[in-house]
Amino acid sequence: MSTTAFHIAARDGRARTGTLTLPRGEIRTPAFMPVGTAATVKAMLPGSVRATGADILLGNTYHLMLRPGAERMARLGGLHRFMNWDRPILTDSGGFQVMSLADLRKLTEEGVTFKSHVDGSTHHLSPERSMEIQRLLGSDIVMAFDECPALPATEEAVAASMRLSMRWAARSREAFGDRPGHMLFGIVQGGVTRELREESAAALRGIGFDGYAIGGLAVGEGQEAMFGVLDYTPGALPDDRPRYLMGVGKPDDIVGAVQRGVDMFDCVLPSRSGRTGQALTRRGQVNLRNARHAEDPRPLDPDCTCPTCTGYSRAYLHHVVKAGEIIASMLLTWHNLHYYQELMAGLRAAIAAGRLTEFAAAFDAERLAGDLPPV
Numbered sequence: 020m021s022t023t024a025f026h027i028a029a030r031d032g033r034a035r036t037g038t039l040t041l042p043r044g045e046i047r048t049p050a051f052m053p054v055g056t057a058a059t060v061k062a063m064l065p066g067s068v069r070a071t072g073a074d075i076l077l078g079n080t081y082h083l084m085l086r087p088g089a090e091r092m093a094r095l096g097g098l099h100r101f102m103n104w105d106r107p108i109l110t111d112s113g114g115f116q117v118m119s120l121a122d123l124r125k126l127t128e129e130g131v132t133f134k135s136h137v138d139g140s141t142h143h144l145s146p147e148r149s150m151e152i153q154r155l156l157g158s159d160i161v162m163a164f165d166e167c168p169a170l171p172a173t174e175e176a177v178a179a180s181m182r183l184s185m186r187w188a189a190r191s192r193e194a195f196g197d198r199p200g201h202m203l204f205g206i207v208q209g210g211v212t213r214e215l216r217e218e219s220a221a222a223l224r225g226i227g228f229d230g231y232a233i234g235g236l237a238v239g240e241g242q243e244a245m246f247g248v249l250d251y252t253p254g255a256l257p258d259d260r261p262r263y264l265m266g267v268g269k270p271d272d273i274v275g276a277v278q279r280g281v282d283m284f285d286c287v288l289p290s291r292s293g294r295t296g297q298a299l300t301r302r303g304q305v306n307l308r309n310a311r312h313a314e315d316p317r318p319l320d321p322d323c324t325c326p327t328c329t330g331y332s333r334a335y336l337h338h339v340v341k342a343g344e345i346i347a348s349m350l351l352t353w354h355n356l357h358y359y360q361e362l363m364a365g366l367r368a369a370i371a372a373g374r375l376t377e378f379a380a381a382f383d384a385e386r387l388a389g390d391l392p393p394v
């Protein structure tokens with residue numbers, strides 16, 4: 020008997036809402052996963068992340084294998100215990116970050132050898148090692164190991180990279196084995212070329228995964244091209260399995276992707292923006308560094324129920340951002356994550372009510388109206 024389940028409770032157009040059930044807890048979909056790169060969602064306590072409404076976090080294999088190390092993490096009881104988060108965790112495979120962060124990479128059919136960006140030490144990642152590391156971390160949702168071509172790339176290079184990733188996907192499936200209570204997701208690659216995306220989706224369906232991710236987007240191709248890929252890729256994946264759009268995105272990216280049938284998201288944007296004085300609100304992005312907020316006694320968003328908006332003025336947020344106080348990162352990250360989770364809750368409720376089109380129109384109208392006029 021399986022200890023994991025994906026249940027679709029309602030549909031609206033291509034969008035779906037439901038639950039992904041794992042032994043460590045239930046994930047309401049469409050879901051947003053805050054990014055806890057180095058075993059912490061920066062500037063947030065785990066209980067605070069949960070209070071924003073997050074059901075699951077993302078951890079980064081590349082960072083954790085380098086520091087503190089997967090074997091050490093396992094000796095300390097695994098990632099959940101280490102970072103004091105007892106709900107589900109999804110880990111990426113390390114593939115994307117090896118390509119984007121590591122020095123002196125050597126890529127072969129077998130895997131990737133690279134030097135750590137932390138201390139220059141030499142490491143190796145392969146489908147088998149990535150599966151082992153994610154098992155040592157104790158990840159609930161494990162991602163297949165894939166390769167991401169450096170952009171810009173020719174279609175030939177994208178095709179060759181995708182086919183290598185599909186061979187690695189089969190090796191990941193084999194190495195993952197049978198682990199009740201844990202899920203393995205395959206990753207569709209193929210750039211912005213429909214034939215390559217469909218070839219990749221077919222290869223993954225042939226191998227068989229517990230869920231399917233769409234990778235290689237939000238890497239500079241622009242929203243129109245991304246939505247173009249999302250117009251056909253989700254439909255090439257099994258309907259009864261969760262679909263995860265990796266590394267996306269801005270609030271309007273998420274709304275558009277949900278309308279195209281995506282169930283799960285992760286992005287550093289809400290937490291990273293929170294550390295640079297940027298707030299993401301229903302009225303769009305607000306830069307708290309701007310002098311217009313210096314004497315503004317109003318909350319960031321009068322309709323937001325987060326601790327930042329119920330307890331602090333724009334003037335205070337402006338002050339602590341300008342002064343470089345740690346609480347600025349804490350307050351803005353909390354608000355941003357709360358906003359993202361409210362957005363996901365709104366999307367879920369709209370799909371359940373068959374009102375997603377109206378929800379998306381209201382979402383666009385509020386953003387178009389822009390921030391509150393100055394006091």
Ligand SMILES: [Zn+2]
Binds near residue numbers: 319323326328329354
């Ligand atoms: Zn707020």
